[in-house]
Amino acid sequence: MDDAGTLTAKTADARTEHFDVLIVGAGISGIGAAWHLTHQRPGTSFVALEGKDSFGGTWLTHRYPGIRSDSDLYTFGYRFKPWTGTPIATAAEIRKYMGEVIEESHLDRHIRYGHRIVSASWSSEKNQWLIEARKVETGEAVFFTAGFLWMCQGYYRHEQGYTPQWPGMSDFKGEIVHPQTWPEDLDYEGKRVVVIGSGATAATLVPNIADKTAHTTVLQRSPTYFIPGRNANELADTLRELNIDETWIHEIVRRKILHDQDAFTRRCVAEPEMVTEELLAGVRAYLGPDYDIDTHFKPRYRPWRQRIAFVPEGDIFRGIASGKASVETDEIERFTENGILLKSGKTLEADIVVTATGFDLCVLGDIEFTIDGKPLDFSKTVTYRGMMFTGVPNMIWVFGYFRASWTLRADLIGDFMARLLAHMQAKGAKRVEVKLRAEDHNMPLSEWIDPENFNPGYLMRGMHLLPRRGDKPEWQHTQDYWHEKDIFPKIDLDGAEFVYG
Numbered sequence: 464m465d466d467a468g469t470l471t472a473k474t475a476d477a478r479t480e481h482f483d484v485l486i487v488g489a490g491i492s493g494i495g496a497a498w499h500l501t502h503q504r505p506g507t508s509f510v511a512l513e514g515k516d517s518f519g520g521t522w523l524t525h526r527y528p529g530i531r532s533d534s535d536l537y538t539f540g541y542r543f544k545p546w547t548g549t550p551i552a553t554a555a556e557i558r559k560y561m562g563e564v565i566e567e568s569h570l571d572r573h574i575r576y577g578h579r580i581v582s583a584s585w586s587s588e589k590n591q592w593l594i595e596a597r598k599v600e601t602g603e604a605v606f607f608t609a610g611f612l613w614m615c616q617g618y619y620r621h622e623q624g625y626t627p628q629w630p631g632m633s634d635f636k637g638e639i640v641h642p643q644t645w646p647e648d649l650d651y652e653g654k655r656v657v658v659i660g661s662g663a664t665a666a667t668l669v670p671n672i673a674d675k676t677a678h679t680t681v682l683q684r685s686p687t688y689f690i691p692g693r694n695a696n697e698l699a700d701t702l703r704e705l706n707i708d709e710t711w712i713h714e715i716v717r718r719k720i721l722h723d724q725d726a727f728t729r730r731c732v733a734e735p736e737m738v739t740e741e742l743l744a745g746v747r748a749y750l751g752p753d754y755d756i757d758t759h760f761k762p763r764y765r766p767w768r769q770r771i772a773f774v775p776e777g778d779i780f781r782g783i784a785s786g787k788a789s790v791e792t793d794e795i796e797r798f799t800e801n802g803i804l805l806k807s808g809k810t811l812e813a814d815i816v817v818t819a820t821g822f823d824l825c826v827l828g829d830i831e832f833t834i835d836g837k838p839l840d841f842s843k844t845v846t847y848r849g850m851m852f853t854g855v856p857n858m859i860w861v862f863g864y865f866r867a868s869w870t871l872r873a874d875l876i877g878d879f880m881a882r883l884l885a886h887m888q889a890k891g892a893k894r895v896e897v898k899l900r901a902e903d904h905n906m907p908l909s910e911w912i913d914p915e916n917f918n919p920g921y922l923m924r925g926m927h928l929l930p931r932r933g934d935k936p937e938w939q940h941t942q943d944y945w946h947e948k949d950i951f952p953k954i955d956l957d958g959a960e961f962v963y964g
């Protein structure tokens with residue numbers, strides 16, 4: 464590294480370590496990628512670089528009270544490692560499960576923590592990536608070359624969440640905190656807390672703090688769908704009573720959950736009004752007939768356009784029914800010294816305001832990419848099934864499902880990658896890239912995802928950063944596990960969209 468911080472070929476040569484594959488990140492996707500390489504491609508040399516000081520990604524970053532999954536762990540868990548706990552799990556339980564995967568497959572020797580990747584440069588001359596990372600503790604630059612990059616960087620910036628700017632925020636005398644950077648010593652006992660936002664984070668946080676606070680108010684611009692239910696899986700419990708092997712239970716329960724989710728998704732499209740009524744009836748059962756469900760819990764969008772959070776034991780609704788928590792559906796006019804003035808003219812007094820307002824989309828782990836010296840503009844590429852990109856050689860990218868568990872896709876991509884590496888080896892290829900075929904050249908291109916289909920805030924805010932989508936399934940990130948699970952294993956790796964070298 465010279466004084467200007469530019470990579471010089473000389474320095475890189477002197478220190479560079481080489482691996483067949485370099486995995487970016489040690490969250491649930493990165494650990495999964497390491498497992499797939501170890502088990503499906505033994506003999507492949509690889510390293511996983513992780514900026515944090517431990518594994519877990521999302522489940523390490525988020526430490527607000529009550530942090531838990533909002534989908535079931537039978538499907539959020541890997542397909543290869545049985546989940547034996549309750550369907551909804553805490554961050555600690557998810558990390559324990561990931562820790563077992565690391566230990567059982569001896570993955571720790573492949574992971575380097577405290578290594579933040581800052582740049583990745585593809586050389587067509589060498590058919591490899593040159594990666595520059597910084598040791599977080601010392602700032603020391605370290606260099607790696609790799610034949611393939613497996614991007615498991617997640618979809619949002621871990622350092623801080625997204626907080627909109629409202630007028631008067633600096634006048635507010637209390638504390639403003641984002642759940643993603645929850646201060647460990649935050650004292651909310653006996654305080655008046657306003658939580659802005661009503662997504663899965665707010666639904667998790669509120670029941671876990673409300674009892675201790677003087678009062679907790681959920682302030683939402685518009686309502687969200689929830690599915691309240693027991694944190695148990697009857698089928699799993701029955702199979703356990705019958706002493707069925709956990710490996711079988713995992714597979715059977717996954718199939719049953721996926722079958723039911725598929726049916727539910729179809730109903731959301733076919734009969735959205737009926738599904739809405741059913742979801743609202745679930746909420747009404749906790750809040751009683753007199754509660755104004757239509758104002759506070761009837762969203763303006765049809766079910767499934769945003770992720771629907773499962774609420775174990777209906778805990779947020781119990782908090783509301785008990786009077787410890789309440790919901791305001793309104794908009795913020797401005798912050799004041801003592802709280803928030805709403806557009807309706809009402810004031811919410813607060814000692815603490817929690818901005819559960821979402822994430823800051825980060826599509827390539829804040830890594831500066833160049834291809835043969837030219838900066839990569841990711842938004843100018845076209846996606847190949849949401850995992851490869853036109854003009855970007857030897858890179859696979861893991862972006863999971865929103866409607867189904869993220870990890871289902873991480874596993875499908877793991878299988879695809881193992882097959883692709885084997886295929887390249889058989890062909891003696893050092894490079895693979897996707898390319899629009901002759902029949903794709905006049906294909907209309909549009910935004911990464913159809914906002915009519917799925918439209919959470921962080922995606923809408925960051926859509927301009929994401930690759931383009933075509934009008935054929937090959938060039939789309941379909942968000943359809945049930946289609947992809949059948950299609951991915953059959954992808955013809957010698958199809959015209961793959962170019963090898």
Ligand SMILES: Cc1cc2nc3c(=O)[nH]c(=O)nc-3n(C[C@H](O)[C@H](O)[C@H](O)COP(=O)(O)OP(=O)(O)OC[C@H]3O[C@@H](n4cnc5c(N)ncnc54)[C@H](O)[C@@H]3O)c2cc1C
Binds near residue numbers: 491
């Ligand atoms: C609070 C919360 C709850 C969620 N609950 C669910 C759920 O129940 N079900 C579900 O399906 N999804 C859920 N999600 C979505 C969730 O993020 C994903 O399902 C999943 O955990 C993502 O895993 P990942 O490994 O792909 O990415 P992450 O968990 O984001 O991990 C990425 C890792 O890569 C590292 N990294 C990134 N860039 C670099 C770099 N340049 N250099 C080195 N390291 C880097 C990061 O430090 C991080 O550790 C939830 C998300 C949040 C925030």
